[in-house]
Amino acid sequence: MSDGYRRGDIVSYPYLWRWQVDENPAREHGEKDRPVCMMLTLVDRQGLTHLLLLPISSKPPFDDQQAIEIPALELRRAKLTGYERGWITVSECNYDVLERSYYLDQSQAPIGRFSDAFLEAIRQAFAPFLAAGSARINRT
Secondary structure (H helix, E strand, O other): OOOOOOOOEEEEEOOOOHHHHHHOOOOOOOOOOEEEEEEEEEEOOOOOEEEEEEEEEOOOOOOOOOEEEOOHHHHHHOOOOOOOOOEEEOOOEEEEEHHHOOOOOOOOOOOEEOOHHHHHHHHHHHHHHHHHOOOEEEOO
C-alpha cells in the first residue's frame, strides 16, 4: 500500500486520451491501464490530493500530440524495462482526486520514479499546454 504519492512517481492508471473524449464526450474510461507520471500532487485544505497525470507510451506521439522522448536511464529509473523507447505526452493530462478516484488503485505502490532533472524538463514542456487551459481531461 502506498503512503502517498509524490511528483514524479509512475503508477498504472486507465488514462483517458483527448482523442477518445473528442470521439465520444460521454466516455469515462480509458481502454487500458498504462503507466502515467504524477506531474502534480497537491493536497488542499480539506486534505484531498489533486493529481495531474501525464501518459507514458511505448509508441511515438500522433501528429496532434506533443511528447518528450524518455531517455534510456529514465526508463530504467521508472522501471519501464519492457520499453525499448518511451514517450511522455505533455500536450494533455488527466486530472483526478486521489481520495475520490474511481480509476486509481490507491493501494498500489509506485512502479518507479523519474529524476528531478527530467521532471523539470517535463514541467517546462508541459507548462504552456497547462496554461492554455486545453490540456486537462477531468476524471472527477
